[in-house]
Amino acid sequence: MIKGLYTSAMGMLIQEASLSITTNNLANVNTTGYKKERITFEEFPNILEQRINDTQVPDGQKHYKPPQIGRLGTGVILDRVTTDHETGSMAPTGNATDFMAHGKSYFALQTPDGIQFTKDGQFRISNDGFLTNRQGYRVLGHPGQKPASPAIDDKGNPANWLTPIKVQSATGLTVDVTGRVMQNNQFANQSILTVNFKDTNQMEKVGQNNYKRLSGEVLVNKQNEISQGHLEKSNINIVNEMVNMIKVSRGYETNSKILTGIDELLGKAVNQIGTLR
Secondary structure, X not given: OHHHHHHHHHHHHHHXXXXXXXXXXXXXXXXXXXXXXXXXXXXXXXXXXEOOOOOOOOOOOOOOOOOEEEEEOOOEEEEXXXXXXXXXXXXXXXXXXXXXXXXXXXXXXXXXXXXXXXXXXEOEEOOOOEEEOOOOOEEEEEOOOOOOOOOEOOOOOEOOOOEEOXXXXXXXXXXXXXXXXXXXXXXXXXXXXXXXXXXXXXXEEEEOXXXXXXXXXXXXXXOXXXXXXXXXXXXXXXXXXXXXXXXXXXXXXXXXXXXXXXXXXXXXXXXXXXXXX
């Protein structure tokens, strides 16, 4: 019975963590390029239950072995929080400094903490003429044609051809699907960089809708997948998140009732069954 207390309490903690992830997803439903999060669980080891005080040796058995009742589950524990990198829908804006990187490609940013990556293509032009994101981090690109070498190698070293994108103004600024930057119909000898990861588990959220590299190479995206004047919406489905919130709330309530029931039974065992009469 005591084990039931721990199992129910762990269930409540898991549902609370699930609710936190769901509410965070709902809070970012209108965040440009936001990727929803999912929570995964890991089962605690099962316990083999055996009957005690049963010393009878069954027929055909030479030695006594405690009769096995079966295996008892002991609940689950939080495994990890993962990010769903499914592409969100396209939203036209008409702004010359808004861009969408299609598929699982990301823009690269020059930050004080190293190169980071984002799906939020809502850029602007700084006072010194650089294309930046809303935090003021410069958008990275490359000169000339697309490089064949990785943007960041497997040891974490950035390529020496990475350069911030510099433009004159939003007027006359056009960027084609390959990322080539044109100013007044003249090629500015620079292109906006988009990158891919072999495994999205090699990325980690760092806040401000940005990601950092954990391991592996960061590859140059070879596809023509940039749309100017568009932004990528979040990939959150409000209906699914609301349904999940209801499911989680009910699971939390069920575990709470089980916990209360076990507590009441233990109270009766102590105050009534265990009372001397």
